[in-house]
Amino acid sequence: MDCHSSQPSRRDFLRGALATGASLTLTAGLSSCASRGDAPQTVGVDQWRQFRGATLNFISENTAPTAAIAADLSPFTDLTGINVNIVTLELTALVQRVALDLASGRAQYQVIYADPYQVLAPYQRGLVDLRTLQADRNLPDLPGGVGDFIPTQLDAAGRFVEPGPIYALPYDAPTMIWQYRRDLFDKYRDRMANDLGFDPTPGGDRTWEEYYGIAQWFNKNAKADVLYGTGHQARQHDSLMNDFSNVLWSYGGDYFDNGRQVGRMGSRDPGPSRLDSAAAIAGAEFYQRLLAIADPGSTTWDWDGVGAAFRGGRLAMCPNWHEFAASNEQVLPGKVDYAPLPKGPAGTANMYGGTGVGISANTLSHERGAAWLFLVWATSPQTQLTNLKSKAGGGTPTRTSVYELPEVRAAEKRPSTMPNMLTAAAVRQAWQPDKIGLRPKIPMWNECNTAIFTQLSRMLTERVSPEEAMRSMKERVDRIVARGWVA
Known part of the structure; x- marks a missing residue:
């Protein structure tokens, strides 16, 4: 019996992993829903500090924004008291690992780099509908709301078939x-x-x-x-x-x-x-x-x-x-x-390769809340601006408001401290519907x-x-x- 009845069966997940060429050895952890402790929660403190002491695991492709975030996680840890471990893999290996983790019924990785084509589309039922967390008054809101994300990217990276549910927030936008x-x-x-x-x-x-x-x-x-x-x-x-x-x-x-x-x-x-x-x-x-x-x-x-x-x-x-x-x-x-x-x-057509970040539906209640804090922070305008300036990363913003900032507009011309913004005129055209x-x-x-x-x-x-x-x-x-x- 599955731990989460609304999710695809383990057979579905394993079939997907096998389609990517994974070699699988089923273990007791994979075939049973063993109990585990939830993340800690402190009631009555600031929304950002309520899960201090928790540890999150974030699995990601090795992309520009993840490189920038991994280079300095201290702003998030200082804000929340939450520790984050980041595992970066080549995309095929990531898909295999995510499929196995979703099939296990246990969230080894609470935060998932949800490639729209190889993770979101086949495993959408294994991801949390983020609207439930955005609506929770005990959790911080998304600054600017979902309306601040570039609409085409929110649909392509975050939704699947139905226009309502949002399974991932736009995180990167390579084009x-x-x-x-x-x-x-x-x-x-x-x-x-x-x-x-x-x-x-x-x-x-x-x-x-x-x-x-x-x-x-x-x-x-x-x-x-x-x-x-x-x-x-x-x-x-x-x-x-x-x-x-x-x-x-x-x-x-x-x-x-x-x-x-x-x-x-x-x-x-x-x-x-x-x-x-x-x-x-x-x-x-x-x-x-x-x-x-x-x-x-x-x-x-x-x-x-x-x-x-x-x-x-x-x-x-x-x-x-x-x-x-x-x-x-x-x-x-x-x-x-x-x-x-x-x-x-x-x-003309310009291939979009953007991806969102989502939360495993295998997470327990407090883990899920802690993961939401990371998603809000990682996709916030301020973090996206910091990533633009990072020598370790340089990821491109997925929020309209970041492109409207005077310092970002100025960086579209040389000399630029945000070299990816030199492509802004081209990608603005490329992102037209x-x-x-x-x-x-x-x-x-x-x-x-x-x-x-x-x-x-x-x-x-x-x-x-x-x-x-x-x-x-x-x-x-x-x-x-x-x-x-x-x-």
Whole structure:
């Protein structure tokens, strides 16, 4: 019998863990709901001090805001008297660990970095509806309320299917944009414009065909300054799906019908895949052609690899997550600039990779309250501002009010003490509802994602035709979706 009857069964959780490739050994702790003590609570003290002496465990992907918070937890501990242990893992390992912890009926990790696609969608019933804590008068309110979060991000990172419940608060907001060597574009702009017949200045009005032309021009004409015009995160990995999706959407292709809704709110049954549509195949054909002139290392790189190649001077430009700006500015200060990704026949699309933080439904009452204090603090405007300034982190705010602060506005221009804010003009455009790229938020996404990037890799490295790759992708995705999620 499950400890929490409203949650998915252990079988559901373990099935999800196995889908990510975990090797499982079931222990007594996993197969029984052993009793444990709740966190301490002191009645009649300040709301922020009522759980002093408690210890929380926060499991997170190794992201910019977590790095900044981990570098200095003293403000939270001083405020609350609560100790926080932070465990950071690569995302696949995190998903496996979270699945096992939710299945155990015991919250080893009270606070969870709830990736929308690999944690929130499959395990939504294992997370607390945060509205219950926001409504508790014995607990602090969210400063600014949920209305201060960027609305698209609150839906994408915090909700699943139903518009009411909120299972996570937006915590980070990495978004793919066009990153380019401004110094090289300044040096060669007139020559490029004359040779190519258009203004090569990067921006959302440039087309992917023009991006291709610019990349090819650098390949042929600027070897003294840079080896390749473009590079990509095209390793057989989640990074390849992200990189390709920007092109897919801009050409009018999509993973499922009603793609924007499936990406923003999610779906338990998205219906048949549309990856074999003429628009999707056209996008794949262009992507294969673009990668053929990109740095050959692209098929071995994820986002870190292409980021390192760009900072190392190999590339004139690349699509990558905007939060790489902080490291770009350390290595190439003043030489890099940022723009929305190019457009295709259907417009521009910029992949959003943001995630929220949630609370395990396995938590006991006082643990849950203590975890809420951490969520309120970690996503507060003040903490987000501190993260922006952190040399250890540099995460991007998810709250509208932070972007309106005069010092943050000023940091959008050089010299800047908040280098990620140099991308602000680009990401503001990228976050517009008609430009943000939202992959499908469905419970079976992890399996679908693997099928997608596996077939894309075959297209890039084994000379499989785009049409064959996309049709094979559709067949695999349809089989996965048809099986459903509930075992």
